[in-house]
Amino acid sequence: MISARMMKMSEGGSAIRAMFEEGNRLASLYGRENVYDFSLGNPNIPAPEKVRSEIIRIAEDTDPMELHGYMSNSGYPFVRKAVADNLNTRFGTSFDENNIIMTVGAAGGLNVILQTLLNPGDEVIVFAPYFLEYGNYVANFGGVLKVVPTTEEDMFQPSAKALGDAISEKTKAVIINNPNNPTGVIYSESKIKELSAVMQEKERLYGISIYLISDEPYRELAYDGADVPYLTKYYHNTIVGYSWSKSLSLPGERIGYLVIPKEADDAQLIYSAAVISNRILGFVNAPALQQRLVAACLNEKTDVEAYDRNRKTLYKGLTDCGFDCTYPSGAFYMWVKSPDADDNTFAEKAKKYNILFVPGSSFACPGYVRIAYCVSHDMILRSLPAFKKLAGEYKL
């Protein structure tokens, strides 16, 4: 009796989810310490201590009516102002509270902006490999996903030419994720300029607006001083989606925001429609306590050095085993070429050694796998002999 779409999705299941269940099964058989689960992007660095002290301060100091009551569907004005000011200080932008909508995580924000923009049949372009949920979000509103592959030769950077070829008069949006899940690649400033030029050219050609939706939960996870360009400065029709899931290790709390800059076409209309969308999709508003919390923690940072140490240890360990890895510049994922023709077979074989990771097929990019290194350093060290044995199966 359920909807045909949801029936199909129930049958499909989620590969990442299945991994999670498999991890629990193996842990019950062999003990948690003997299972090397690299499948989930769940930060292993705890939230900064200030998160705890601010929750307590907010609960102690705030009138419960103010603390837990309704506010504007866009979020508290003082929180939006604090977010805008923080972005302006860091990136030289000039946002104010009327450019910010507080959202239920980045996933909530992406659904809100897609509902706001899409008419059924409108096309949304993504670059593969990509987070498969984008396809579900686009389908929620009758949009059509167009997938543009990136290649190892291009270091998984998107091709401006391929983007131009994919854009049609039905293109409404392009989603990019920078730093990238699953490749760990950061799109450089020159790459962003190329993409921007192509989109502007196509906007003129077709007389349309093409919105660049920048999904940025990994913005603060950049290594070796890498610069992550702030896209509103490069392309007028950029809309930013953000989440504190990774930067403050709050993935369960569902708190993020959208930036709708005033230079975007129909910016005011998009803003007011997105606020309505936030309401009618059932989010209503971002969780009240979490809004106050992030406003008080805007200058807090997660322990990027710990992820960096994991990155270096895992990269050296895997390349020493003979695996072919993309050296990540950001996020906390290692993108590894499958030594097996079938990445699913490779992931299955890894399970024999209690190693869990996600096949690239789950990111629309077969032939690779994603190894999430937001895990304890110790687990990485313990896993390396198992990776060595796995490499042996392929005579690497």
Add this chain to the structure above:
Amino acid sequence: MISARMMKMSEGGSAIRAMFEEGNRLASLYGRENVYDFSLGNPNIPAPEKVRSEIIRIAEDTDPMELHGYMSNSGYPFVRKAVADNLNTRFGTSFDENNIIMTVGAAGGLNVILQTLLNPGDEVIVFAPYFLEYGNYVANFGGVLKVVPTTEEDMFQPSAKALGDAISEKTKAVIINNPNNPTGVIYSESKIKELSAVMQEKERLYGISIYLISDEPYRELAYDGADVPYLTKYYHNTIVGYSWSKSLSLPGERIGYLVIPKEADDAQLIYSAAVISNRILGFVNAPALQQRLVAACLNEKTDVEAYDRNRKTLYKGLTDCGFDCTYPSGAFYMWVKSPDADDNTFAEKAKKYNILFVPGSSFACPGYVRIAYCVSHDMILRSLPAFKKLAGEYKL
């Protein structure tokens, strides 16, 4: 450049929202204490003191990785178990954690269950007057809303015959809201039995499943010992949506749940699809800290006596002025017959006396208005002379 549907909604605006802005305008002109704003269903009773102490305890005692990390998209198993046990104790049901999905408020839960059930073109029946957001939620998934009026003669109780006439082979769900917003009416056990009988008869007739979606944020707000029947006990295909927005005064925190009982047709399939829907609509999971909080506060109660005192004072005050009111049995709304042929005109005239309430047209029931008495008792007392003057305009 925005979607046609959102463009239309932006133009329409929200009457309740407009009231809110008007309240702020009047307050800036005449002082907040001289404005009698009865427009919003925002509880004025603060959250119980235990909410504050439990937030602090949870922050102090819980490992931040556990407190703020991802969990199952359905919510923490221990929270779902605690909710199920609490319902079983109170209502003699036999739920377990596999019947409960924690949601981002009731609004999130309703969107999740509607996405789970609806194919485009499926019909969803509501009884007017009704919370207009139901129409938006149904439209999010291509459903078609069918509105069945209730009447003052029937004390705004739904008619089983009218329901039967409205059901077709395309009917997928019926939404009821008990206690009712905006009428304050509670549907009695005998009424529920009548509705259940009709739905079962039509299920057999058409060979379909018709789900009764019971939206219950006002369950605990029942006066004079009124019984609010627990609907899963009366109709096999009942799905309950709940929120702690009113019962713990946490509307800004967005925390609620869905109950999918095992006796519902395709219960397991609905449950697993609803968990996927929770993920792909971008909720991902209900806010983590709030899940722990409500589990610790399941036996806390809001101050129903305070609302009851408001109810009695306002009812007496308004009827003494000559207004024709439905005496509410639950929720915190007074449903008042408009003495003006046009309820919008009546609401406009009320603004001259700094009184704000919502026209019944905003609930698909012209000719009445909704007066929300989740306000300070003092404001009700202060407002009565203004209501007296308003009554004078109509020579009541």
